Amino acid sequence: MDVLSLMEFPIVQGPMAGGSCTPALVAGVSNAGGLGSLPGSLLSPAAIRDQVGQIRTMTDRPFQLNFFVQPTPAPSEQEVSAGVELLRPIWQSLGWTDLPVPAQWCQDFSAQFETLLELRPAAASFTFDILSASQVERLHSAGIAVIGTITTVDEARAWEAIGADAVVASGVEAGGHRGTFLGPQEEATLSARQLWPLVAEAVRIPVIAAGGIMTGVDIREALSLGAKAVQMGTAFLVTDESGIHPAYKQKLLSGHGLTTRLTRSFSGRYARGVENRFMEQMESVETQVPAYPVQNALTASIRAAAAKSGDTELMSLWAGAEVGRARALSVAQLMQTLVAEMRPT
Numbered sequence: 001m002d003v004l005s006l007m008e009f010p011i012v013q014g015p016m017a018g019g020s021c022t023p024a025l026v027a028g029v030s031n032a033g034g035l036g037s038l039p040g041s042l043l044s045p046a047a048i049r050d051q052v053g054q055i056r057t058m059t060d061r062p063f064q065l066n067f068f069v070q071p072t073p074a075p076s077e078q079e080v081s082a083g084v085e086l087l088r089p090i091w092q093s094l095g096w097t098d099l100p101v102p103a104q105w106c107q108d109f110s111a112q113f114e115t116l117l118e119l120r121p122a123a124a125s126f127t128f129d130i131l132s133a134s135q136v137e138r139l140h141s142a143g144i145a146v147i148g149t150i151t152t153v154d155e156a157r158a159w160e161a162i163g164a165d166a167v168v169a170s171g172v173e174a175g176g177h178r179g180t181f182l183g184p185q186e187e188a189t190l191s192a193r194q195l196w197p198l199v200a201e202a203v204r205i206p207v208i209a210a211g212g213i214m215t216g217v218d219i220r221e222a223l224s225l226g227a228k229a230v231q232m233g234t235a236f237l238v239t240d241e242s243g244i245h246p247a248y249k250q251k252l253l254s255g256h257g258l259t260t261r262l263t264r265s266f267s268g269r270y271a272r273g274v275e276n277r278f279m280e281q282m283e284s285v286e287t288q289v290p291a292y293p294v295q296n297a298l299t300a301s302i303r304a305a306a307a308k309s310g311d312t313e314l315m316s317l318w319a320g321a322e323v324g325r326a327r328a329l330s331v332a333q334l335m336q337t338l339v340a341e342m343r344p345t
């Protein structure tokens, strides 16, 4: 299926779980000729249906849904209590006598997958793992194009082999979680500009370049390195329509001095965000915390308390390495600006 034909301009808005991608943001990107993306991973089937319904009242143009390919875990009591213990300095600093046990570890991916088939968006992208060939076939039968997220050449080949229509090649600069699924996450260290041409050489399906793309000039460069389109996350994170916490947005727009790095401490999977007290305090034990999604669920109450008090030191401030170049614009203005900047001078 032809993913590129879904866009007038080769710009995919990166799906970003956690509240940034409001229906207005997703529809705004699609209405401006890009491909809007609704992150469904943290949403129940009912919430996914509701948000897709809202998007469809705002646009007739194609958009995509995105999911974490993730089985629901069954951690042992010992694993959970070890995780709670590693977080003790953080929850004690909040004056708590214990850490609340989460009601669930994650949403059920198989139920989300059935909801995706029912809603039939033009495309769906996936990260954290790979689908089976029969799942890809089911999506194709429903008219849904399939996009896999990759961080290495081998992962791109694996998605191509099961029939994916495109891959998002995500360099280490990218904001949010690494999508690595073959081999240790620590070893998937290729920068965007190293990864894109290698992947474009290795597979025949279109490569969507991701990681550190902030301007139309960056888009041109990615296309010149073999990509057929780009996926931009951080640039959309600070738009007017983004639903992130105001203190988080303010922090991202606070200037060029922000340092981002990969951390495992918030979720149990490496992700890039702005350094803060949580990351610093947990650094010495970050390789020991339970794997995603257990750690993510364990830190949820801490992150919720931080959001309530507007304390950016304990929020997960996911952002890409080029966040210093993010511009506070509306989605329509950002899209217009990118398209104008892409034109050769």
Ligand SMILES: Cc1cc2nc3c(=O)[nH]c(=O)nc-3n(C[C@H](O)[C@H](O)[C@H](O)COP(=O)(O)O)c2cc1C
Pocket: 013, 014, 015, 016, 017, 018, 020, 039, 041, 066, 067, 125, 126, 127, 149, 170, 173, 174, 175, 176, 177, 210, 211, 212, 213, 231, 232, 233, 234, 235, 237, 318, 319, 320, 321, 322
């Ligand atoms: C806050 C945040 C949340 C993200 N959540 C997801 C997600 O749910 N699914 C996904 O496939 N990628 C996710 N990403 C990655 C983006 O879709 C995109 O590939 C990445 O941001 C590109 O790098 P950039 O931030 O340097 O533009 C997230 C990124 C950020 C910054």
